[in-house]
Amino acid sequence: MESHVDNILNDLKKDDFQAYLLTQFTNVEYISGYRPTSFAFCIIKDDPIIYASKMDMELANNNSSIEVIEYESFDAIVEDLKCQGIRNMAIEPTLPFSTYVRFRDDFKIDSKTYIDKQRMIKTSDEIEKIQMATEIAQKSFLQLDILNNQNTEKEVAFDLVRLMIENGADKESFDTIVTSGANSSLPHAIPDAKTLDQPILIDWGAVFEGYCSDNTRTMVYTERQQEIWDIVAEAHDKAIKAARPDIKCCEVDKVARDIITEYGYGDKFIHSTGHSLGLDIHETPGFSTRDETVIERGMVITVEPGIYLEGEFGVRLEDTIAISKRGKVIGDLPLDIS
DSSP, rough: OOOHHHHHHHHHHOOOOOOOOEOOOOHHHHHHHHOOSSSSEESSSOOOOOEGGGGHHHHHHHSSSSSSOOOOOOOHHHHHHHHTOOOEEOOOOOHHHHHHHTTTSSSEEEEEEEEHHHHOOOOHHHHHHHHHHHHHHHHHHHOGGGGGSSSSSHHHHHHHHHHHTTOOEEEEESSOEEEEEEGGGGGTTTOSSSBBBBEEEEEEEETTTTEOEEEEEEEEOOHHHHHHHHHHHHHHHHHHHHHOSSSBHHHHHHHHHHHHTTTOOOOGGSSOSSSOOSSSEEEEHHHHOOOOHHHHHHTTEEEEOOEEEETTTEEEBBBEEESSSSSEEEEOOOOOOO
16 A cells, blocks of 8 residues: 555656545545545645544554544644645545535645556455455355246345355445346346346346455346347457457457447447446446557456347346456356356
8 A cells, every 4th residue: 555655646746746635435445444434535645644534533543554633624634734835736536526615725726537547457465355256256146046046136136145245245346236037128227026037137246355346147048038148248258358458448348349239239239348346346447439548467347248128138248357468357157157
């Protein structure tokens, strides 16, 4: 975490800023090891500091690698910074407007993505945690015995979350999606109180020591469903093979999108091919048509092409890859669950 701070200090010096203000919980955790449960102001400067709420002081003191002091008032923070000679600062792009307006009268402010750029590249320790989260999630999925399950979508989702926690997860990494039949054409369907229909699409992930996993599998039953599944599987596999350092993220998206388009379903692939993950389930960069970020070693990105036939069904297949010489799939769950 010291290196994270040092890298940001170097960015600040290059751009002639004196400090960098963070309030997003996962950004504070990334820098310090302490994830707030209430508000916190993390200010990266030569001697970084976190202003934490009173209810968080014990937690912060136990976990933070950065000095923590108790928040007294907003005016006290401003006065502290002024006394240290700080006149300008960078802010994270996600800083709430209500917080920004309280600083703008006293400091020259500009939005910078220093923290996002840092978080794009995962350390070996971060990748190990994502691998562990994936192992927990995949083990739990296999324990469901989906093909013989007569429970409702809601019950299956509940059981999957319970199993992940029993197997060592902190929690689910997002609201687990269990959907079936015609509802599977909704990419972010909410589990319903109905018995599983066909096909069955499950999108799930676990959190392990703060780090997320993400997988999707679709179980198909008819010749028509299998036809669409095969197309999505081809797009999934070829996009993973295409992912490597020094090409742009949008090029990987194009590989998956071109395959689905060639089969006549281009307009049914209605989201990007993938997103980075880490402390948050959605991070940057992503495999999308507009993302021209050059892929680097250490990036961890999902590959999740899909085809959604409105009123009929949908198919999505998703794995997470870690970039080294090429993209390597994290986990060993087969695509075909039958």
